[in-house]
Amino acid sequence: MRIRTGFKDERTAIIGLFTSAFSESEGPEEGRAIGQLAETLLDRTPPQDILVLSAWRDGAITGCIMLTRLTFDGEPREVFLMAPVAVATVWQGQGIGQALISHGIDVLRGRGVDVAVTYGDPAYYARTGFQPVSQEVVPAPLPLSQPEGWQAQSLNDRGLEPMAGRATCVAAFDNRDYW
Numbered sequence: 001m002r003i004r005t006g007f008k009d010e011r012t013a014i015i016g017l018f019t020s021a022f023s024e025s026e027g028p029e030e031g032r033a034i035g036q037l038a039e040t041l042l043d044r045t046p047p048q049d050i051l052v053l054s055a056w057r058d059g060a061i062t063g064c065i066m067l068t069r070l071t072f073d074g075e076p077r078e079v080f081l082m083a084p085v086a087v088a089t090v091w092q093g094q095g096i097g098q099a100l101i102s103h104g105i106d107v108l109r110g111r112g113v114d115v116a117v118t119y120g121d122p123a124y125y126a127r128t129g130f131q132p133v134s135q136e137v138v139p140a141p142l143p144l145s146q147p148e149g150w151q152a153q154s155l156n157d158r159g160l161e162p163m164a165g166r167a168t169c170v171a172a173f174d175n176r177d178y179w
């Protein structure tokens, strides 16, 4: 498996992967919505605010994760949100998702990012160090429909001290439907 961090030549494959993985697991409507989200994230996010990791095998994409910046008023710490995450249906259950997430966390840590946040099934993300977190510690940028899925991990030795101020996500995520 090879992991790529570019998303110019990979753009069409990445959007196709999110559309098909979510269509097959959650239905075609959700597949279209997450494919559209992936497209908007790739096209509208300033380069310093996005990191995309995709896994490839024999020239075909097998998985992808996106990490985008969350900012907090009056908070110097750097925070990235990991979402969405997808592995192609035929490649699921072989460790690709966890390999991408672990690699993404290493890249964030190497760049001096302080905290990683995600929103999804805690049973899955606990495997890569995420723990459920309250919105008093890490405020969410929009109201959460499933607050139990809000998770975070510190990427340094300072622990997860409460974030100061209001949270803002990148423009593509500024839509209640995704939260």
Ligand SMILES: CC(C)(COP(=O)(O)OP(=O)(O)OC[C@H]1O[C@@H](n2cnc3c(N)ncnc32)[C@H](O)[C@@H]1OP(=O)(O)O)[C@@H](O)C(=O)NCCC(=O)NCCS
Residues within 6 Å of the ligand: 021, 022, 025, 083, 084, 085, 086, 087, 088, 091, 092, 093, 094, 095, 096, 097, 098, 099, 120, 121, 123, 124
């Ligand atoms: C969720 C997803 C990314 C996992 O990727 P993956 O490469 O299949 O996962 P891995 O191989 O790294 O890990 C597999 C393990 O995680 C478990 N797992 C997978 N999805 C899980 C979930 N939602 N909740 C809990 N455990 C889960 C599997 O049962 C398996 O457990 P095992 O190792 O004990 O057999 C992938 O199934 C997927 O793309 N699903 C559709 C889209 C989606 O739901 N994305 C996540 C929401 S943003």
